[in-house]
Amino acid sequence: MQGTLNHRPHGRAARLAALLMLAFAAPLAFAQGTVSSAPQPPQITSPTPGSRLPDPSRITIRGTASNLATGTVKVQMSHVKNGRRVSDKSVSKGIGPDRSGNWSVTMDLPKAQRGWQDVRYTITASVRWKNEHNQPHISDAWSPTVTFDVYPQSQPEPLPVAPGPPVIQTPTPGTLLKREGNFRVTGTGTPGNTIDVRTELIYATEGNPTYEHKNSSAGIKATIDRSGNWTVTTSAPGYTEPGYVNARVVIAARERHQEDQSLASHETLREVSIEVPPRREPTQAEKVRAAILVDRPEELAMAESRMGKMDPNLVAAALRPQPRITEPQSGASVDDKLAISGSAAPGSRLQVKVTQALDSLRPRDGKRTPARTTDLGTFTSKANSKGEWKINPVALPDIAPRSAVITISVGELDAPGGSSAPHTIKVRQQGH
Known part of the structure; x- marks a missing residue:
């Protein structure tokens, strides 16, 4: 055990x-x-x-x-x-x-x-x-x-990174732009981004065909839509003149990122031709404009070489203030006392004409009263040292119940080179 x-x-x-x-x-x-x-x-x-x-x-x-x-x-x-x-x-x-x-x-x-x-x-x-x-x-x-x-x-x-260059669709290469007026520029890009479009007019002259002048415009902005398309309406920065050589417009489009405008693409360029008017003799209006614009000797010499020696009287007439009606304003409504005043060259003598064109009226018997024009008078005035002038108030005939158009014109007497072109306005008189 x-x-x-x-x-x-x-x-x-x-x-x-x-x-x-x-x-x-x-x-x-x-x-x-x-x-x-x-x-x-x-x-x-x-x-x-x-x-x-x-x-x-x-x-x-x-x-x-x-x-x-x-x-x-x-x-x-x-x-x-x-x-x-x-x-x-x-x-x-x-x-x-x-x-x-x-x-x-x-x-x-x-x-x-x-x-x-x-x-x-x-x-x-x-x-x-x-x-x-x-x-x-x-x-x-x-x-x-x-x-x-x-x-x-x-x-x-x-x-975000800088976008790629936009595409310019129109105007297409080979287009000839009109000398005046606007034109449309269309293209594609990234939806939501901004497009900057500027134009530049480039040309030479017959007198110096190797030197090109360039006029640039401020940019126009547009937003690219959801489909990736954009459109701007712009114009050439200036007008072509007779004697221009190889005149053309350069269209530059740049795309900017919608989140950061400093992120911009390279410019896409499109160059198209623009109309140049044929050479002709300068009109009086063009000579007057040249006389007003020229204020330096070298420019005056160039103008004289282009259109010939100017008449001193023509230059003086171009620089002289033209008579104008400042009161009443064109299109205003007036009563039976018509006060007329304006501006002109100091010391100039002026002639003022006033007419009344009465409207027709349909009376109770259904017949029309013929319209008629009444000469209300020719008046003279003289501009003071400040270039101001006026005439005494003109009493207008009672036309009730009809209405009338009052025509007022003023011209200078004894102007250099003859009488000046009149300045005309129209006002309306209402019957009471």
Whole structure:
């Protein structure tokens, strides 16, 4: 019987005893301070390496580790700048496994800026043993680090860049523009962007065909519509004149980005010809205009060589102020006392004429009374030293119940070169 008692247990009982010894050995050894090496690294189960995060603003990281350990998980954002990867903001949180060894943390992600390239988030995690009582034989070494990269669902929107040059569709090459008036310029570009269109008139003269003059216009803006089309109405910056050689208009179109107007394309150029009137003898009006505009000897010499020596009397007549009626205003309504005044060259003698055109009236018997014109008088006046003149009020005949048109004209007597062209206005007289 004694020998039977000394036998070791066998079978199922022996295996159960061994498992119980192992279950209590690790925590007992930890509690007694005999752990001298770092714990195993944590395992990250979500997200997986290389995956794309579903939420652009938050990240949830899950994993496992020893329930006797504590640690930290960190998310570092980075992007590529000028060919090199640079680190940006980072966030981190502590790891606290539960009794089953599971842990999870949720963090707000750093916000990537527009224009950043190849944004990624590097996740790192590490743990060490808990040592609540600062026991000297429990290692405080960190476990090896777990690290891998994950990516946002989509990369940040790129920064705006200068658009490509727009397309000019019309006018087409070979078009001959009219000398006067506006013309349309049409084309295509990027919807929402702005188009700047300017024109330049280039020409030489028969006297110096190798030198080209250039007149430029201010730009006209338009917005490219949703279909990518644009239209502007513009004109040549000046008129061609007889004697111009190789006259043409250069149309320049530039596209600007809708978000940043400083981001502009290269100009698209379109060159078309423009009409040049045939050479002819200058009219008196053109000579007068040239006399007024010329104020430098070299310009006067050029004008004389182009259209001949001007008559001094013609120059004096062109520079002399012409008589004008300033009161009443053209188209105004007047009563039975008509006051007339105006401006002219100081000291000039003036002749004023007034007529009345009576409207027809349909009386009760159905017959129309013929319209008639009445001469209300011719008057003279003299402009004072300030160039002001007036005449005594003109009494208008009663026309009730009819109405009339009053015509007033003024001309200068003894003007250089003969009488001046009259200045004429019309006003309306209402019957009472």
